[in-house]
Amino acid sequence: MDQVIEQANALGPLAMATIKALIVIVIGWTMAGMVARAIRKRVNASEEIDNTLGNFAASIVRWAILLIVLIAVLGLYGIEATSLVAMMGAVTLAIGLALQGTLSDLAAGFMLILFRPYKLGQYVDIGGTAGTVKDLNLFVTELVTPDNVQIIVPNGQAWGAIITNYSAHDTRRVDLVFGIDYGDDADKAMRIILDVAKADTRLLNDPEPWVRVTNLGDSSVDITARLWCNAADYWDLKFELTKAVKEAFDKDGISIPYPHTVMVQQG
Template sequence: MEGLYEEAGAYWPLLINVLQALVFLIVGWVVASAASGLVRRRVERSPRIDDTIGGFFASMVKWLILAVVLIAVLQLFGFQATSLVAVLGAATLAIGLALQGTLSDLAAGVMLMAFRPYRIGQYVDIDGTAGTVKDFNLFMTELVTPDNVQIIMPNGKAWGAVITNFSAHATRRLDLTFNIDYDDDADKAMKMITDLAGKDERVHDDPAPWVRLVNLGESSVDLGVRLWCSAADYWDLKFDMTKRVKEAFDKGGVTIPYPHSVEIQKKAS
């Protein structure tokens, strides 16, 4: 019995270290999450700091605290700081080979943060995937589509793709095309469109609205329209102008044609 007690007693220090390690890990995770959330909230409250930077630094704070906790846990089991450096060096090489994609995403995240081709809240198209940037951290970019679908994109893919940012500038140019019949008065139709654009407060005066006859199609005369507006008004202005021009054409007797064929009969001589 005494031998059993002595053998069980020999495991007590190891058991205590394991329990301490678990406590360290749990407390470290809670502290890291709390610190990350605190950084994010502080950034969101400050009008001088971009929300994108907040998400990036919040992610960095979390992983740095977890790294410190992991080193402290290893020291509980007898690993010295100098030994940890050697172990971490070898582990870094092994992890780097095993997680090339993840490290690539990390490096891409740093580059995206440095050059900032997009920010949180902006509407972007990344390699054919469009949505509003909801979150951005060390490893991924989260987009939300207009129909509220979540898209998680690795930063490595985002950095290596063509990025179209629709919200980068305060103003945008709205291009519209309206078709009228060959028998209609093109000048009259263009004046109707110009008048409608001038009455809409969302249309900017500089550059001035541009309305021109741009093409003679197979079934219609094509009128091109270019209007400058605030980026936030782009879609509403597009839909409203399309509806108002249609109503004005109907009221003013301007015909919007549809594709058709004309049969020509020739009599034999």
């Protein structure tokens, strides 16, 4: 290192400043990452603080350190902090016009943290884009789809969109619709659906399970079941009850008709 600095001194002040600037950038970049990771780990270790806040705080600290590194690097080239502030003030308007979207994302990031419409690990739909929230930082929200596809949503678009949070509440209602033949006993079919549902330990009894005939279709009598469960059990309960009811219908002679059309020919 001393040899490099001596060679830089031999080349002139500009080369020396460049070598020092590179050293400051490397050290500053490394420190920014280390401090951000430490803050994220420390905050997320607390059960009383949401992990979303830890990630956001780490992002703020990282960018703050990088800003200090930038000021230090400019200082090596003879640009003092006061001159830098004056220069920044002169170009603020131009930067604001050029980076309207970025500044909007930054402001939206603070709003998302303040009002918490979603948190890390929750499954949400943001303006028609659905996925599990993996990260929320100063500028973007990162979603991961069930088939492990990464989606980056700018915070400005997220804050301005309709947000549907499927994980906000501890419980969810599972709606199932079964069609039976017009010749079958609707009361018997409803009892079968209710018995199958109550046999599943994931079903919640409050609110009480609801099973009713809800529609007389072209080919079937439609029976709707509205059942409550813990949010984490929603999909498993939905899929497994659909299969279990079908098997119970087969066992008890309840038929699920195919759509069909009756042709009437007049002589």
